[in-house]
Amino acid sequence: MSEVQLKEALDSLKDTGVRITPQRHAILEYLINSMSHPTADDIYKALESKFPNMSVATVYNNLRVFREVGLVKELTYGDSSARFDFVTTNHYHVICQTCGKIVDFDYPALDEVEHFAAQVTGFNVSHHRMEIYGDCSECAKKESH
Amino acid sequence: MSEVQLKEALDSLKDTGVRITPQRHAILEYLINSMSHPTADDIYKALESKFPNMSVATVYNNLRVFREVGLVKELTYGDSSARFDFVTTNHYHVICQTCGKIVDFDYPALDEVEHFAAQVTGFNVSHHRMEIYGDCSECAKKESH
DNA sequence: TCTTAGATTGTAATATTTATAAATAGTGTA
DNA sequence: TACACTATTTATAAATATTACAATCTAAGA
Incomplete structure (x- = not known):
């Protein structure tokens, strides 16, 4: 592989x-x-x-x-x-704000957003980036103690 | 204002x-x-x-x-x-890769993505960020010359 | 094998951001 | 308004990340 x-x-x-x-x-x-x-x-x-x-x-x-x-x-x-x-497939990242762990997750590309932005701003759009922030399950557990 | x-x-x-x-x-x-x-x-x-x-x-x-x-x-x-x-309203940024110009643009929050990520990864999601990259109309014009 | 353009190394330089301690000044209270 | 307390500012040094540069070395095609 x-x-x-x-x-x-x-x-x-x-x-x-x-x-x-x-x-x-x-x-x-x-x-x-x-x-x-x-x-x-x-x-x-x-x-x-x-x-x-x-x-x-x-x-x-x-x-x-x-x-x-x-x-x-x-x-x-x-x-x-x-x-x-x-770079393998198109995937996004979920980042733990406490411990810094990064988890990949797949999601269909947000093409509509790119199209929308191109129309509104007149840009020649090439790509986008997106990340999600939060606390991973372990850190969330620790904090609740 | x-x-x-x-x-x-x-x-x-x-x-x-x-x-x-x-x-x-x-x-x-x-x-x-x-x-x-x-x-x-x-x-x-x-x-x-x-x-x-x-x-x-x-x-x-x-x-x-x-x-x-x-x-x-x-x-x-x-x-x-x-x-x-x-910080004013929730908005996203479109960034010109040639001249660095940043243009704001409004877009309904991508809540579904956050929910999806929370389910798949078990994270306690707090927020996300997204940016769009490309060339602004002026730079795109210059390049085509 | 030989050649040569491109790559690596080692180091110095630059840039960004943070840490620290002394001096200063905002804000509530009398 | 004046005072006191503490947060903030300042000036500087330090830490960290990244890039620049020149000399040396090497991958890859002829």
């Missing part, structure tokens, strides 16, 4: 003329397998043992490359650092 | 026991009248002539206070710095 995703991602890099370096391979692999939404620093720390000489700049550079190619989405929430999400 | 908003905002501060300082007055006034979505630095620069001694920390402190009271919303987009929006 995830191997297919990785292969597709690498193919997509090759198609765009982006070189496949061991670092890029590892970053992509980590993003796909982590099932989470790591920060650049998370990725850097996770790959430290494998690549003791890797620079933080490499992580940032490659995340930008991946974003430009469309393999990765950059998420900016309230907290200080950006998070990165490997 | 905006004077009413300002008065209501100041009353709301008084009710919460938050002191009304000249700096707070000016920051609120600026947020209400600017009709834009300034960064902390924008506000700082705009009030520099009026308050030559004001510290950047004051701007940040007060924006946090306003956010906690619910007068102001903090918006984090892709770019480096957070933007602040005086």
Whole structure:
């Protein structure tokens, strides 16, 4: 499953003329397998043992490359650092305001909203983002004590 | 119109026991009248002539206070710095990816999405955010040349 | 294998935001 | 109005995230 995703991602890099370096391979692999939404620093720390000489700049550079190619989405929430999400299907995120946990959830794309906005504002709409905030069940339980 | 908003905002501060300082007055006034979505630095620069001694920390402190009271919303987009929006009615933003312009647009709240997410994830949902990205008519025109 | 454009590294620089302590000033009360 | 109390402001330093840059290295095609 995830191997297919990785292969597709690498193919997509090759198609765009982006070189496949061991670092890029590892970053992509980590993003796909982590099932989470790591920060650049998370990725850097996770790959430290494998690549003791890797620079933080490499992580940032490659995340930008991946974003430009469309393999990765950059998420900016309230907290200080950006998070990165490997793009699979269109899904949304539910974020716990207490512990920061992020849960994916599928939902049919809100195309009507985009159309409506395009009409009202005259924009050439390309995409939208939506997140839902609240407390996860564990945190909600703790708070009620 | 905006004077009413300002008065209501100041009353709301008084009710919460938050002191009304000249700096707070000016920051609120600026947020209400600017009709834009300034960064902390924008506000700082705009009030520099009026308050030559004001510290950047004051701007940040007060924006946090306003956010906690619910007068102001903090918006984090892709770019480096957070933007602040005086809360009036529930509205969404359409953001131009080329020039950065932000246009408000009204839309009935997406309550169904919140309910759906609550059911699927077990979260205690409090709110959501949504933005639409694209190119504004001017930028779209320029690009087609 | 050789070449070369692109990638990585290491470091410095920039930018944003927060922390801290001393000085100042708003607000209720007498 | 004057006083006292405490929140707020200021100035500065520190923390954190991200980008810029130049030198070195390497992936990939010829």
